Amino acid sequence: MAYFFKRDFPLLIQNNIAYLDSAATTQKPMQVINAISEYYKNANANPHRGAYKLSLESTKVYDEARKKIAKFINAKRENQIVFTRNATESLNLIAYSYGLNNLGSKDKIVLSIMEHHSNLVPWQYVSRKTGSTLEYMYINKTGEITDEEIDSKIVEGTKIVGITHVSNVLGTINPIEKIIKKAHSVGAISIVDASQSVPHMKIDVQKLDADFLVFSGHKMLAPLGIGALYAKSELLEKMKPFLFGGDMIEYVYEQNATFAEVPTKYEAGTQNVEGAVGLSAAIDYLNNIGMDFSENNEIKYSEEVKKCKTLKGMEVVQAIEKELTMYALEELQKLAFVTIYGPGGTENTEIFSASNNVRSAGWNNIENSQAGVISFNVNGVHPHDVASVLDSENVCIRSGNHCAQPLLRFMGLESTCRVSFYIYNTKEDVDRLIDALYKTKKLFAKWIR
């Protein structure tokens, strides 16, 4: 299925790899690579600086990219989008500009135990500097945060709630609408790490009512080094700048300075226009995706995917990933030597215990609680060894702690293997994964501890 998307990705075509690490970074389509190349051939100059036409052109493409991002996540105004290097920088901006200035010793920061280090370590710093308390919402054995956990942790005195929309380790889709509502009910602001969701599903920041939402471009077909921060306007107006320097100022005197309007106030120094152009092209690519069911397409489609004929853009992305995720879970579940974690995991006995190959009623719920990220272990074999054997078969997966040490420690694990999908993946990639896992088992059979 969806084989025809692969043809847009030169790296995947030239290397014949099963690339299953898109949660780390995605490959880039020709459309994005060309857009960057065209920018340097035709429009490169320092934006917001020169009084000549070329600089104006550079400013124009930069501003257009901002507009496109705003529309993509349905922000009310384009100046609610601040360009950053990545989600990590966006989160640091929030921690420094908002956290350090708005928290006191009686206040509480609540995070989920699933947070990536980027939405965790900055808050440890803020907590230490301001004397505020740092608490965690923990997960149950299927990798989910229960309503009781939300209600018992987000209470009066909570000022900040940080939550990842989709776990980069377990693929859990968190109930962020509920969490945001709860945060608001106790007077806290919400910070959504959408690094693993904006690339994969339709996000509407107004409907979510998120106060801050961040993501990285490189996880959604765009180049490395460009990311975004969305925030409610009143927060952006009120907050102090994060980085100081060129372009973010209005008047500069010997002893003081005034600052530019939002969002320029948060964009010090010459900006990554190439990145913004690439991100803009990536959004165009995602928005324009449609399904091709022509006869000469060799790929066999499932009935579910055929239903997507009427879908467009992010709906297609989501449909494809859903099918791949469910297929992979089903195939992995057949391997008795593999332990799967998260909502679709081995622990979820409700779904898998009934019989080996028959889906029980609970299966359908998994579709809505797990995105295209699956963590697992080959019993008795260290994930790095698994990754090396898979690499010998040109299957690329991630192994390690996925920048989420507190989560793995909470789960009693040192590391896991992780596969993650994007539109260019196919069921054939999953089959290659399964074959390579058999090879791993064979190689280590004699040596299992």
Place this chain on the structure above:
Amino acid sequence: MDDLEEVYTNIIMEHSISTKNKYNLIEKDKEEHGHNPSCGDDITLEIKFDGNIIKDLSYAGYGCTISQGSASIMIDLLKGKSKEEAIKLIDIFLKMVNGEDVEEAELNMLGDAKYLKNITKMPARIKCASLAWETMRKMME
């Protein structure tokens, strides 16, 4: 034999599951902790000297086949050696796994550890192979 089999040799596999060098010393003079933050491999070496001679050496911790196996092989090699000999052998090993030229005579001084040379075919895993040795080098300083 493909690259995989040249790295995952019986020697490294056997050492990785063996517990003969994996324990805590009852009496130790020093310990050193080594860690690969990106992958989570975590090792602690414990040492007991008899004058200038490494009387006893052990490791504890967790990690992949390569990091554990390499630690065990290193301990077999360095136990009973003088501090100076140990440093010399560690430096030869680190040169070898980092793909630098090492003379045949020097390689042979490494005993079983010389079979880890093939790790150069798997660049992503060099830091696994060198973890114990880097940690030992630090402890000798």
